[in-house]
Amino acid sequence: MIEKRIIHTDAVREAVRALVRDANLVLPPPAAAALELARRGETGELARCAMDIICENAAIAERERLPLCQDCGAAIVFIELGQGVSLAGPFLLEAVNAGVADATAAHHLRASIVSDPLRRANTGTNAPAFAHVDPVPGDSFRITVLLKGGGSENMTALRLFKPTDEPATIVTWIAEAVRAAGPNPCPPLFLGVGIGGTADVAALNAKRAVLRGDAPHPDPFYADLENAVRDACNATGIGPLGFGGETTVARAYIVAAPAHIATLPVAVNMNCHSLRYRSMSL
């Protein structure tokens, strides 16, 4: 019998509370650095003003302990659960939801989740979270909270390409999606792109793609494609908050997955300038 590492889900609840709080109040350093770079690149008066205010907003949020955005987002939770971990205490996803509710109440966050998509009663707690649990080798336990605003989520795009379509066709389509979204998702955007898998896998990969931070894509082919996507989007001239300017996409991230011989799904998930996520290992 192999010894399991025991993690109590009360620790998960507390981790989620802290991650939701921190993600709401402080931009992750890679996102803050990308915005500062975008700020310095704008020469148009209103574009530069928008970037100044976006950067000042981050400073105010951190200093005054106010959320970066009034839309404190849906809590998207990614858990890497080591196979060698055994969980004790309340059910894992109940603990996650309790952590979201704790943070929402304690840190004056907006409750933006309705319990039913058609009858639309607000749960009042910002729970439930949308959680994804992936088994991993070893006995690690890593939890990431991504806060996803509604305005940017509404601009999500999915297209099922032909398997013989060229990467350039995909790049053009992504840039068109960003152009059509215009000011709505609050650019400069952090663009998540899921390529391959099935439609649902591509959409999920698009969401998790933006969590990579500063690191370049490990595959040079996709690193180049990420730059091509970013450049094509920036050629639209949509600019900060859609006021016209140089940076529409601060950074594009791609996650590729195996696909069926007949399919080539591509999903694009747009994240606003205030890309909000935090991770913690237990």
Place this chain on the structure above:
Amino acid sequence: MKWAPEQTPLSDARLASLAAGDALLLSGTLLTARDQAHRRIEEMTRRGEALPVALSGELIYFMGPSPAPPGRAIGAAGPTTSSRMDRYTETMLSLGVRGFIGKGRRSPETKELIRRRGAVYFVTFGGAAAYLGMRIIAAEPVAFADLGPEAVYRLTVRDFPIIVAYDLHGGDLYEAGIRGPAGI
């Protein structure tokens, strides 16, 4: 940026004098409303019921705030996407609303409707919600309090930054903005 101080209410003459791209630092009062408040206002109007708040002469800010921390009037308070309110714009204008503040483009029909009724569409800085919340000095729920963040609040603002997006003369901030190579 050249910012002009402005006090609510804005007169018809003042509204007519504005041009797309004009930057105002607004002080005075606004009403908030977003999706569910608009829906209720439209339903009540259709049924001929009296509204809990008069909209005549008001500016409507499309916004649902985060809760006020202790010692503050309001939490974070940035604009939501305006185009979701397009379907209610005719009703709001018929109730006397003189302008809207939000983010993003409106449908071509809504843009023309707003202009034809002599109202102005303003935008503010999407996602700069802590920054904007600091410029709101009072917030009082005046209708549909059961909707929580989607209730109608009367806000008192000081030096609240807004940009004219659609003026009364057909000017469009977003069209002008993306035409130029480096913004406007």
